Structures are given as structure tokens and as C-alpha cells.
Amino acid sequence: MELTQAHRDALQDILLWRRDVRHFLPDPVPQEALDRLRKSMDFAPSVGNARPWRVLHVKSADRRKAVIRNFEDANAKAAELYQDDQRASYNALKLAGLREAPVHLAIFTQSAPKAGHGLGRQTMPEMLRYSTVAAIHTLWLAARAENLGVGWVSILDPHAVARALDVPKDWHLTGYLCLGKAASDDDTPLLHRNAWQSNAETIWQDV
Numbered sequence: 001m002e003l004t005q006a007h008r009d010a011l012q013d014i015l016l017w018r019r020d021v022r023h024f025l026p027d028p029v030p031q032e033a034l035d036r037l038r039k040s041m042d043f044a045p046s047v048g049n050a051r052p053w054r055v056l057h058v059k060s061a062d063r064r065k066a067v068i069r070n071f072e073d074a075n076a077k078a079a080e081l082y083q084d085d086q087r088a089s090y091n092a093l094k095l096a097g098l099r100e101a102p103v104h105l106a107i108f109t110q111s112a113p114k115a116g117h118g119l120g121r122q123t124m125p126e127m128l129r130y131s132t133v134a135a136i137h138t139l140w141l142a143a144r145a146e147n148l149g150v151g152w153v154s155i156l157d158p159h160a161v162a163r164a165l166d167v168p169k170d171w172h173l174t175g176y177l178c179l180g181k182a183a184s185d186d187d188t189p190l191l192h193r194n195a196w197q198s199n200a201e202t203i204w205q206d207v
Contacts, residue, residue: 014144021149023183024100033146034103037179040142046131048116053132054171058104066164067106067156067176068098074155097151101178106161107136108171132174139177149182 034057041053058064075096082090098104109132111125121127140150158173 014141017185018140018144019149019186021151021178021180021182022094022097024097024102024149024151024178024180025183026100026102027181029103029148029180033148036146037139037142041135041139044131044135044138046116046134047121047127048119050113050116050119050121050128050131051135052110052113052115052128053135053174054108054110054167056106056108056165056167058106058165063164064098064104067104067161070156070160070164071096071098071153074157078155096153096155097178097180098153100183101151101180103177103179105175105177105179106165106173107132107175107177108162108167109174110168111170111172129172129174136175136177143179147181148179151178152176153178 038055041055042051044051044053046052058067079087079090109129111128113128136152143150153176156173156176161173161176162171
């Protein structure tokens, strides 16, 4: 298939508008859209074709509450790392959309999947988690194509999340995602908009 400038322009738009969303509308996400997003992850690259990602759609109100408590505790501890004006700026940031997002996805990496037979990860076992991250990013772009937003919540104790969701011991939390219709559209990163930090420099060197 020969891709055209129209394809490149469409991809650029999706990349530009793929932003970490923290404000969601309560509108439910159609099951058909979720099915398409699940399928999109099948196209993500993975080491040895192992597909080590394990996705839990967290629907239980009690389990969601446990994750929200986890975030609130971790967020309070994180705030203690900053001082004075920077702490005030940190506390003013909205760093999660856990209460508003209609969909919660907990995405784990299985540490020793049988699929792939170990190919490509003998010297770099971390490639399994990198593969899961690639699948998350694939889902993220596909969600944007569905006019949905994604927020990646990283201020969590991963072990507490694993306990709350009662997952196997060889599953390791890689990403906890909020998903839904964004309350507003903006092509500028939230941390940039809130003067936390401007876009970081991209380093690309010839060596």
C-alpha cells in the first residue's frame, strides 16, 4: 500500500491532538468503540510477538474507589517533594480524571509469557514492558481517531493497584488509563498550559 500525503497529514493531526486528558465528560463509551480499541492493540509491535500486555477493564465501583484512594495518597506524598510556589503549582494541577472518566483500563505486563518462546528478550527482558508501552500508545492513537481522550495516571503505588485488582503475581502494572470523551479540546500539553514546564527539547544527534 502506497501511503499518500493525506495519510501523513491525518497522522500528524492525530499525533498533535493526542494529549493527556484530565477532564472527561461522563458520556459512556460505546462497546463497539472499545472493541475497536482492543483490536488496535493487536497491531502493536511486541518483542518475539509475545503480546505480554494484560488489560483489565475496571468496572467495579469498589475497585475504582481503591484506585482513587491510592492516587490521593501517592499524590499527597509527591506534593511533599516540592517547596513553596512550586508546591502550590503542583497542588493546583489536575493530575487525574479518575472520578470523571467513564472507562478505567489497568494495563499490566506479564513477566514471563509463554507466547514468543523468549525470542528477543534474553538479554533485554525489559523489552516486554516496552512492548506493553507500544501497545498503550497504539491504543491511545486509536482512541483519538475515535474522538476519545486518554489520561495516563502514573501517580500510583503499582503494588497496591495489583492487590486491589487481585492479579497474578507475574503481572506488573505498566499503565493505568482513564478513557472517555474529553470535556474540551486542546492541542497544547496540560503542563505547558499550566506553566509547569514548556515542551522539553527533543535530542536527536548524528553520531
